[in-house]
Amino acid sequence: MGRWQDGRGRLIVHGEPEELAVPLEIASSYRARTKGLLGRDSVDGVLLLSPAGSVHTFRMRFPIDVAYLDRRLRVIAVRTMKPGRLGLPRLRSRHVLEAEAGVMEGWGVRVGVRVEVALG
Numbered sequence: 001m002g003r004w005q006d007g008r009g010r011l012i013v014h015g016e017p018e019e020l021a022v023p024l025e026i027a028s029s030y031r032a033r034t035k036g037l038l039g040r041d042s043v044d045g046v047l048l049l050s051p052a053g054s055v056h057t058f059r060m061r062f063p064i065d066v067a068y069l070d071r072r073l074r075v076i077a078v079r080t081m082k083p084g085r086l087g088l089p090r091l092r093s094r095h096v097l098e099a100e101a102g103v104m105e106g107w108g109v110r111v112g113v114r115v116e117v118a119l120g
Helices: 030-035 103-107
Strands: 007-014 019-027 046-049 064-069 075-081 095-100 114-119
Touching: 019 030, 019 114, 064 103, 095 103
Parallel strands: 019 046
Antiparallel strands: 007 019, 007 114, 046 095, 064 075, 064 095
């Protein structure tokens, strides 16, 4: 797992009955994590904030799905957040996924599911 650098890749969702690959943007630098999805009208796939234990949606233009991941990249919570909200910190969260509201359920991202980051 290690520490990633800002960039792109694929998020592999290990679900049933098969795995799913989703376009991934990685935000691991302080600057990239601070900017996140601010100023955007949409996101192509999913944004990974790492390290992160909580998020906010102040100044965001659209509602988002937020998945909190533990150090083994297992989903520990999934929430939908409207703009202008402050998410509660998750004690075991080490990484956060952000995507447009409603898409994570279709991808099979739910509590207990393991995901994987594929670079390149």
